[in-house]
Amino acid sequence: MAKRRLPLFYLLDSVCQVSKAKSQKEYRELVAKHLNDIVGLIVPDEGDSRDKAYPVVAKVGTPTQLRGVGTRPLPSQRHRCLTYFVFIFNPFIFLILSSIGKKIVDITNHGTVMYQQTKRLILLDSLNIFLIVNIN
């Protein structure tokens, strides 16, 4: 299923990048508007793919725009150590994640804005990139 879904996400990512380079806002606004739906579709809450890691990276707008994105209620579940697979386009982000270890708290200490949705994390960083990782 991921083989069919991920190319669509790559397309979204690519469109956002090209739009940004061309200073077009149409698609970036649409992606920002429907971000929760997109996250839910790419990293579903249930199903076989839930437990697999679908780290996702997108470049959409500015962090300020994205900060309003986490509209779902935050779970009361305590942050736990993550097991995650990081499969990212941007080696810089991979470097950050590798260097900060596997605790979410470490990520927040590095100035990353974080939302925790049901079983996913969305990390926003200063490079206008967010990524979603499944957590246990």
Place this chain on the structure above:
Amino acid sequence: MEDTEVIRKEFAQLLRELTSSKDSIQKATKMMVEHTDHSEELFGTLMKRLKKVLKYQMPAPRITSPFL
């Protein structure tokens, strides 16, 4: 209006054939970016495709063992 429908159908076909290859992604990206005046329709088509793909169920494996 008709033009929009043609573009939407063409894009839908492109999405059905989409793979993770660079060429495939670039081709679809180019089409979206060149038709920003139809951004709502194209984005809607993409979302529909995502929803459809999510509903897709892998077929159950066929059991071919002679012992069963």
